[in-house]
Amino acid sequence: MTTVTPSGTTRGPAEPSSDARVLLRPLAVGQATIDAGLWRRTADVNRSAAIPEGLEQLAKAGNLRNLEIAAGEAEGEAIGPIFADSDVHKWLEAAAWEYAREPDEQLLADQLRVTALLAAAQADDGYLDSVPMLRKVPRYSDLPWSHELYCAGHLFQAAVAQVRATGHRELLDVAVRLADHQVATFGDGEGQLREVDGHPVVEMGLVELYRETGTRAYLDLARWFVEARGTGIIEAHGHGPTYYSDRVRVREATTVEGHAVRAVYLSAGAADVAIETGDAELLAALDTQYRSMEREKQYVTGGLGSRWEGEAFGDPYELPTDRGYAETCAAIGGVQWAWRMLLATGEARYADQIERMLFNGFLAGVSLSGTEYFYVNPLQLRSDAHADENRSPAHGRRSWFDCACCPPNIMRTVSSLTGYLATADGPSLQLHQYAPGTVTAPLDGGTLRLRVETRYPDEGRIALHVEEAPDGETTLALRVPAWADGATVDGEPATAGTYARLTRRFAAGDTVVLDLPMTPRLTVADPRVDAVRGCVAIERGPLVYALEQPDQEDGAVVDDLRIDVAGALSDEFRPDLLGGVTVVRARGAVVPGPDEEATTPYRSVTEAAPAAGREVTLTAVPYYAWANRGPQAMRVWVPTL
Amino acid sequence: MTTVTPSGTTRGPAEPSSDARVLLRPLAVGQATIDAGLWRRTADVNRSAAIPEGLEQLAKAGNLRNLEIAAGEAEGEAIGPIFADSDVHKWLEAAAWEYAREPDEQLLADQLRVTALLAAAQADDGYLDSVPMLRKVPRYSDLPWSHELYCAGHLFQAAVAQVRATGHRELLDVAVRLADHQVATFGDGEGQLREVDGHPVVEMGLVELYRETGTRAYLDLARWFVEARGTGIIEAHGHGPTYYSDRVRVREATTVEGHAVRAVYLSAGAADVAIETGDAELLAALDTQYRSMEREKQYVTGGLGSRWEGEAFGDPYELPTDRGYAETCAAIGGVQWAWRMLLATGEARYADQIERMLFNGFLAGVSLSGTEYFYVNPLQLRSDAHADENRSPAHGRRSWFDCACCPPNIMRTVSSLTGYLATADGPSLQLHQYAPGTVTAPLDGGTLRLRVETRYPDEGRIALHVEEAPDGETTLALRVPAWADGATVDGEPATAGTYARLTRRFAAGDTVVLDLPMTPRLTVADPRVDAVRGCVAIERGPLVYALEQPDQEDGAVVDDLRIDVAGALSDEFRPDLLGGVTVVRARGAVVPGPDEEATTPYRSVTEAAPAAGREVTLTAVPYYAWANRGPQAMRVWVPTL
Structure with missing residues (x-):
């Protein structure tokens, strides 16, 4: 009996979970390899550049220092957000999978050094989270925002990765002690805390830890966290219960809502629980929710989350291109959820979803160099976009963020991509x-x-x-x-x-x-997707395309371009461009915007529309590759002539 | 020599400002009246319901209690936001103008009672702002967020209104002492503070106080605040300098950006300064900025501010309908700015702007009953919109807000509407x-x-x-x-x-x-306004129209409606509907959304588009009157067949 893991690899649990309902079995670490092509290039820069630089960033941003102080090896105050440890855990998970891909002494030594810090920082009773410890925040006193269980969830996943990928059990020992502490602390028992973390992820982590150790209490606690949610259990501050996925019980929900990353992490964890406990009702509810998300709340890139405010899913069909949020972490969570649904149902559409998210909404989050990141992945950037807003793609990719959830999340996902290939x-x-x-x-x-x-x-x-x-x-x-x-x-x-x-x-x-036919194709959206009415998107194979400024001829401004849907599309592999991409060309024209004298963008319908100007050839590149030549105008959805 | 006031009424300054450059002269209080019709009904409920209930809300929310504590008449801790006093000041201004419209003993007694509280709360040296005082926040120690000058600006405006409308000078005495304190505190002099408030409004207030008192130092300080801005003077936290209108100097800016209310309040204050100091360069810059706003960043309703995040202006042509912010206060600030530009230039387009904003973006912010408010005024609400988000129109109008800037701002604007009629x-x-x-x-x-x-x-x-x-x-x-x-x-x-x-x-x-021809007309937007491509808006006279769910025939869902632009439009006055409105009818059809089985909103352009269903008559009502029958689906921009 083997089971599902968040990173697509597996080892059997110490004790089989007799009621598990997995239809498809993941392969074990190393049973699939990628030897060339786009994903191999991505994995190579992840290993050679992102992971080493990530460790440096963790040192520079203070994450490692926090652990050193907590371990008694340094003095000072905690730096950074309350969830700073989680970035370390994600990096550890990435390093572990990467070691499995190809062993390396330094990579192992780095992991074990950081692992030793965590072990030294851990409290005698198993509690561990350096920032709350150093800031003397009473344990679990502010779970809506303290992210203590969120950090633990990532630690559990890293520990399972480390033992599976390297055979080392040091981090697993830390994880087990922390999980045992949680099992003792949370639940319905006398003196136990009836609370859940504001940011899900511990659910996935606990189930993974159960799979690795066979300790049923971890699965039971994950199930308890899933079942408690949606009952208004979170004493919300700053946001309402929707934000925290706490408005409707998971097994009663019919769609996704609220903070997108939190929502899909919870869904993925609930899928783990449903699989391991054979809970067909919960699984069916998750399938309904996934279908609703796919039908009404997902970008053509696979991106998830329409709103900057609350980093949230929008209303059905609210999918703005310019202000789309589509956080890189949400695409990662979406892949994790879809993977579990694929294992549980065997339905091809879940694998289609993984492909769409990986090649587009996810991969756009990292530069071709592997070390520059987007937090937010909209489908349009105007020529004269403001660049002042924090996280705005208008200022281009960044090497790290104050809230650095995305970079190490990308690293661990790239390191474990082979896990998604086959079952x-x-x-x-x-x-x-x-x-x-x-x-x-x-x-x-x-x-x-x-x-x-x-x-x-x-x-x-x-x-x-x-x-x-x-x-x-x-x-x-x-x-x-x-x-x-x-x-x-x-x-x-x-x-x-x-x-x-x-x-x-x-x-x-x-x-x-x-x-598979790789003829470029044009895609339209249901008219209810107001943001892209009168537009088409170019797709080719699994890739969504974008018009980006540097590729347009004769200085034609992306904002002015229109596409002729009756025109033929052509494609050409360009080995020299953006690491080697197939470009797609289309016929179109330039339609200039209002002239400088215009006083308003509105006119009577009886007045003449702006005339289409000169004909041009539009050149589209894969969306994932945009913004590798600086931030310039880009759009996925192109207005038709 | 008379001058401009923010509320459209005026009395001459004690000493004429010799270099003022006002082209048009406002009328004095009472020189224009509105005796019937929409604005009279609006003013009547403002007087009979909104203003009395507003005073109760100020008591209930703790604003008056704060003043009682600061005045030594009660004990306890400050309640509410740091800028709680400003709501009191705005209410006082509303009550003053209302008293001028028709004197009333109770209305005067209430004003003087609150005024006495403010006088008693004022520090010996003139400083006054109850919440920072009670919370023992060191004076002016956090001007980006403390709103101390913002509160003062509203107090100045209220004081000028009180003396002009009632002849009482009690609040003016408080204002003069506070303004003198500011004159001593801020500036380039030895030991003075070189800082500005994160939220403009004091600029307008100081100029008004100058006009009423003739004290040149108030005008000079207003000018100093305007000139200091845009130099990175605000040690920003939480947001970048764009948010605070602190990225570019006012006289060098070519557009509006950042927090919309802050931006237009600053612009209005800068226009006051330009007018009173005869600063043609500054006035020309403001004209350029206004034109840019009107051409690229304003909704057809006159609404201002595209983004929830930072309550901000968006990029050019970024004007989403569903997630438009268009805060009611921004429309008010827009009217104040346009009024000053009208006085300074005499250009009809500024009066057009005032009309558009008042009848649409502003008036939509208050219910027909006068006592239920919108903070945010989007141009679309979907049938199945989430209602959990704070301030969301999806949960309907509200009687007050935690951040209650809009309700008393509406009150003072309605009370002084007659001031905008003539010059x-x-x-x-x-x-x-x-x-x-x-x-x-x-x-x-x-x-x-x-x-x-x-x-x-x-x-x-x-x-x-x-x-x-x-x-x-x-x-x-x-x-x-x-x-x-x-x-x-x-x-x-x-x-x-x-x-x-x-x-x-x-x-x-x-x-x-x-x-004036009142034939209904259809309006289209420049193709760069991506959000409304393929749509038209219905307008009639100064009113923008909206399709709202209750008016549609045979249960046709607003989200499914399409309009036939070739069809004739008809109109009919309906005395029974929404206080008496002229409805506009158009020909259209129902185009259903994707069926329940659809897995995605995207399809190949080669697949058939959803067929137009049955023909229906669309019925539109004035946008300002929407959401008076509960929150239901609404859209201003209607997709064409």
Whole structure:
């Protein structure tokens, strides 16, 4: 019996959870690799640049210093936000997965040094969170804002990653002592605290810790936190219960609302609980909520959260492009939630969702260099946008933030990307995401080892070379994305939005070819998405495209561009551009804005509309690659002529 | 020599300001009246309901209690926001203007009782601001947020209103002592504080106090505050310098930015300074900034401020309908700024602006009952909008707010509306706004008294009956709104967007008829206003219209409605509806949203668009009257078929 992990890798729990309801089994660490292409480049800069620089940032911003003081190795006062420890934990998780990808002495030494600090800082009774400790905030006295359980949740995930990836149990020991302290502290028992953290994540962490240790009390506490929520349990300050996902019980909710990152972290944790406890009702509720989110509250990039105010989901179809929030962490939480739903349901649409979020809303959050980040990922930046606002994309990517949740969250996600590629299930292997590399799965009857050969997402041909196969019949399930109308498997039509299943006796030397049509396509939104009425988005394969200023011809200003939807689209791979991207070209025209003499942007409908000006060719680049040439005008949704 | 006041009324300063550059002269208190119609109904509920209930709210919310404690008449701790006194001052100003409209013993007694509290609370050296005093915040130690000068500015305005409207000088004495304290405290002199308030308004207040008292030092200090701003003088916390209008010097700025209310209050105060000091350069800069605002950053309702985050102006053409902020106070500040620019320039477009803001963005901020308020005035509310967010229109109007800046601001504006109707200038009378009533102006050669007979804005005929006229030639200048193509004066064509000027010898018994075409019209926005692409707004006369759910036939959902721009518009006065409004009807259809089975709001452009469903008649009501039947779906901009 194996289970699901937040990072897509797994080891069996010490004791199997007998009532678990996982349909698909994640592969173990190292069973899938990515050897080339976009994700490999992303992983390489994550390792060579982001993770080392991240450790320096944690030193510079005071996070490590806080731990040193708490450990008695330094003196001073805590620096930074109350949840500063969580950035350290996320970095530890990233470093662990990265070590599994390729062992390295320094990487291990750094982890163990930070782990030792945490162990030294931990209180005798297991409590650990350096900033509240140093500021002498009474324990759990302000859970709506103190983030003590949030920090613990990230520590639990890091500890599980460390033991799975390196075999070292030092951080796991810290985690177990902290989790035991929480089990003793929270619950309905005599003298226990009936409170939950304002920012979910501990739920996922506790379930992971349960999977690793088999300690049922951790799962029970995660379930208690999920069930307590939505009862008005949070004595809210600064925001109403919606913000904290505390307005409706998780199993009664029909949509997502409030702070987007909090909401999807809670949903992912609730999915873990539903899976491990076999709670079909809870799982069905989460499926309904996910569908509602996808239908009404998600950007075409997969981005989540429409509002700056409260970093929140908006009303249905409220999806502004310019002021979209779409926090990088929300895309990460969205992937984590979708992954759990995929494991529990086996539905292709959840894998489609993971692909859309990873390639677009998530990947846009980090520069090609790996070390410059966006907190907020809108779908439009105007030419003359203000750059003064904190977190505004108008001032370009930044190397760190005062609230630095996103950078190390990106690091741990990139480090564990291989975990999302495939799952196994008895005699079946499911391929969910495509990247050049290898997949090695222990199936009934033996090992299935595939070499994946592809230039995806620049090209749509994915060749699977069997290098080793089980003795008996094996099912190979290949996701055919919902966008891939006209896909074929070995030349035979395959249905978009399903898994193409090949059941046969495979043998070394066999090759299966999945061909996904990569013709650029134009997408429109339901008229209720007011923000993009009269616009189309360009997509190609899994990638959403954007018009960015540097690529437009003859100085045509992005704000003035219109697209001719009747015109043909063309594409071209440009190895020299943005690390190597396929650009898409479209026909269009320049329609200038109001002249300098205009006194108002409004006119009578009987007056002539501004005439379309000269024809131009529009050049679009993948959305994920924008803002790597400084912050310049960009738009995903292009008004039509 | 007379001058400009923020509330549109005036008395000459004790000493004329020799270098003042006012082109148009406001009328004095009582020289214009409104006797019937929309504004009279608004004023009547303001007097009978809003102002008495406002005093009760000030008692209930603790504002008066704070003053009692500071005056030594009660014991306890300060309650409410640091700027709690300002709500009292605004109420005092409203009560004063209302007393001038019609004297009343209780109204005077209430004012004098509160005034006495302020006098008793004032420190020996003139300092006064009860909350910082009670909280023992060191004086002026946190000007970016303490609002001490902001509170003082409102006190100055209230004091000037009290003496002009009631003849009582008690509050003026308090104001003069406080202003003298400020003059001694702030400036470039040895030992003086070189700081400005985070929230402007003191600039307008000081100039008003100068006008009333002739004390030049008050004008000089106002000028100093205006000149100091934009130099990074505010040690910003929580926000950058843009938020505080502290990024660019006022005389160098080319647009408006940052917190909308702060920005327009500063601009209005700077206009006062420019006028009183004859600073043509500053005035020209303010004109440029106003034009930029009108061209790029104003809603069709006249609303100002696009962003919830920072309550701020957005980027050019960033004018979302659903998440528009358009704070009621920003419309008030916009009117105050436009009024000063009108006086200084005589340009009709500033009077057009005042009309647009008053009838739409401002008036929507208060219920027909006069006692329920909106803080935020968006142009769209979806059917299934969240109602949990503080200040959200989705939960309907509210009787007061924790931050209650808007309600008493509305009260003082409604109480002084007659001040915006007309100005005088030598032998000329300018009529800027039209309402049934009287205008009595002392012109060269004698008094011109007009009775204005009209059912404006329901009807476009405005008859001006001369009841008394000066001996010599008089010029009557009648604003012809920019929207009024086809207007006539006494049957002769008049040019929209100008003043029609009649110069003759008027005599009692003469009648002049201005006829404004009230045919409903459709308005479109420049394509750069992304939020309303593919939509039209319905306007009729000065009123912007909205589709609101209760008026739609056969349960057609507002979110599903589309308008046929080729269809004829009709209108009908409905005396029974919303206090008596003219509704506008249009042809349209229902286009349902995605069905329940839809998984995403996005589809290929090659797939069929949702078909237009049954034809329906759309019924629009004036935007100002929405949300008087509970919060229901509403939209100003209607997608076209």
